Amino acid sequence: MTDNCTRFSRRFLLASSAAIIASGATNALARTITQKLPWEPGTARPPGAVRPGPWMFFSADEASTIEAIVERLIPPDEKSIGGKDAGCAVFIDRQLAGPYGRGDGLYTKPPFMPGVPTQGYQSEATTGGRYRSGLRALADYVKSQFEGKSFAQLAPADQDKVLSDLESGKAELKGVKGTQFFELLLQNTQEGFFADPIYGGNKDMAGWRMIGFPGAHYDYRDWIERHNEPYPFPPVSIMGRSDWTVGSQ
Numbered sequence: 307m308t309d310n311c312t313r314f315s316r317r318f319l320l321a322s323s324a325a326i327i328a329s330g331a332t333n334a335l336a337r338t339i340t341q342k343l344p345w346e347p348g349t350a351r352p353p354g355a356v357r358p359g360p361w362m363f364f365s366a367d368e369a370s371t372i373e374a375i376v377e378r379l380i381p382p383d384e385k386s387i388g389g390k391d392a393g394c395a396v397f398i399d400r401q402l403a404g405p406y407g408r409g410d411g412l413y414t415k416p417p418f419m420p421g422v423p424t425q426g427y428q429s430e431a432t433t434g435g436r437y438r439s440g441l442r443a444l445a446d447y448v449k450s451q452f453e454g455k456s457f458a459q460l461a462p463a464d465q466d467k468v469l470s471d472l473e474s475g476k477a478e479l480k481g482v483k484g485t486q487f488f489e490l491l492l493q494n495t496q497e498g499f500f501a502d503p504i505y506g507g508n509k510d511m512a513g514w515r516m517i518g519f520p521g522a523h524y525d526y527r528d529w530i531e532r533h534n535e536p537y538p539f540p541p542v543s544i545m546g547r548s549d550w551t552v553g554s555q
């Protein structure tokens with residue numbers, strides 16, 4: 307640990323010294339900025355927006371199951387639309403079709419041993435693989451318990467019972483830990499409901515409107531000290547707002 311800190315400190319010191327020398331050698335890069343922003347408009351590179359279209363990861367049957375699940379995890383009420391209309395299933399589908407679904411950034415090499423949550427993910431399965439096996443096992447479980455029906459065909463009360471049994475561990479899925487699969491479903495559904503709409507969920511910023519989150523505004527300094535006061539302006543996505551025009555702001 308000490309050696310690593312020493313090497314880091316040395317690298318930082320050397321880099322800082324080089325910057326000082328470079329800045330001392332020339333003044334050509336220095337400039338004074340007043341009465342304008344230090345960048346040009348339109349030069350940022352936001353994430354690519356999710357495009358509407360066919361499912362990219364889920365099959366038709368898987369997608370109908372996921373849509374039914376997110377609708378029960380976040381049902382519609384007088385305050386907001388539900389998980390399906392908010393695009394949570396689309397969000398999950400697009401995430402699984404990309405690096406998240408492939409498990410990029412996860413260490414998936416053995417040995418795999420039982421651990422505690424603080425030790426992180428312990429499996430060779432990718433997130434996409436966990437969804438495939440989880441949905442397959444869930445479909446088999448539902449068919450065995452409800453006379454061959456699919457999850458999407460169940461009444462809302464029966465869907466709630468299945469999800470509750472998954473959460474508690476009462477529902478035993480073949481080859482899959484139901485509690486862990488439920489936690490994954492719930493986490494990704496919540497992410498889809500509250501993530502920036504650019505990723506496919508949180509349609510019309512419904513999740514943000516429900517909790518009063520202002521979104522990606524540029525400047526909040528006027529509101530930092532205004533506690534317990536509702537923010538009066540509509541939320542803003544990374545891509546802005548559809549009602550914005552150049553002359554309106």
